[in-house]
Amino acid sequence: MRDTLRIYGQEFNSRLLIGSALYPSPKCMQEAILASESEIVTVSLRRQNSQAAGDDFWQLIKDTGLTVLPNTAGCHSVQEVMTLAQMCREVFATDWIKLELIGDDYNLQPDPVALLEAAEQLLAEGFKVLPYCTDDLVICQRLAALGCEVIMPWAAPIGTGKGILNPYALQSIRERLPHVTLIVDAGLGVPSHACQAMELGADAVLLNSAIAGANDPVLMARAFANATLAGRQSYMAGPMAVKSTAVPSTPTLGMPVWHQFNE
Template sequence: MTRDTLTLYGETFQSRLLLGTSRYPSPAVLEAAVAIARPAMVTASLRRQSATGAEAGQAFWQMLKRLGVPVLPNTAGCHSVQEAVTTAQMAREVFETDWIKLELIGDDYTLQPDTLNLVDAASQLIKDGFKVLPYCTEDLVLCRRLVDIGCQAVMPWAAPIGTGKGAINPYAMRTLRERIEVPLIVDAGLGLPSHACEVMEWGYDAVLLNTAVALSQDPVKMAGAFASAVQAGRDAFIAGAMAEQQAAQPSTPVLGTPFWHGA
């Protein structure tokens, strides 16, 4: 089936999967995983110490150029609004893009976003010309505020980063999808392709993965599995699921079926 496109901030992408680039066994495995998944974007965090001059950074850049995948810088590890804004501005210079995944961490144990200051950080970045993809919780009020200040897409978690639990609050996530009109990208907490398929069936627009692929026993095969699952979930959403029934319904037509009367 032909893939429908994903549109974010007026830009069109051919995939509904975004892929992280950390914790892979080797650069070669990362490259192979990206090649098979064909993601819309790959995330990359800015290392403040000579990010453009490091040998590893140069190798990473060369890989991205070979694959032709857009980069989504993120503000990973930032704990204050000013730190996040400054990191985003530095990333724009290094990666030569206005796209930014905004991470503003409020709790180091759960890596939960700082919901009290996230809107302020996003607002400052949008005013500065960034295309902001904010990492947040599934809180409806928070997501509405992010949309109100100009975010054209929002990235709620399914579960805490790296847990692989899948959607731990299905009711809130489905409510969020029903009430928020901009694209929603599930970011963090997915562990299995079935988790990705499920949220896509609910109508989410895309998923962002890292740990579930990078720490699997075969990251390349897992990247392909997630890509297929994301597309399957999207196709199912577009197709429209049957209405759930309370009782069994016959699936075989009885018209013309021979009737046995017994002895």
């Protein structure tokens, strides 16, 4: 059986999702996206108006051949989310929507109360919702109970690059929601962070700033692709048990024992 990522019934070989913002140039964006080997790219209709930006940006996205995941970045209310989601469905011809609903402008933390309300309304209108949330287990459980098949908890506040601030929280979400597709989104800064997220049992990671903000985005995209794969393979292989005392790697059983005799 192939080890594929499943998102609302669709299967993907890559477990790295990539964003399309903040790159030095459209050409660099396209090259980095292709280098990441990702099969899903996130786009923001609010931040990238298709008419104002011209056709070039959208053509570059289309030329990658990737599945487009629109998001509701920049929304602060349920009504804003619903309006933008409807626009995204029309423009991108997809029911997929990455739900972002910010409650605090300082650390860009999602509003947990409004997030649940927006998710419920979007699901009722036929959207396939991928909610961006904090690593709060109860919020994740309630999103899953509403019908979200994918949940996207942060590792750290978006754009900080701090890595996973609370490994226990992410591991708890994985263990308590084993059938939900878990995508760690936001706060990953270097490839080792992505590897750690995958080793904790995440099904995938989503990145933007860590790649787009690197000195060499294309090379960094390759590094994250390798780290994501390594983390997944490590999780599937099963790590060795952690011990509190040293254990020799070379067995002593069957080895000759030299005795010193006093004459």
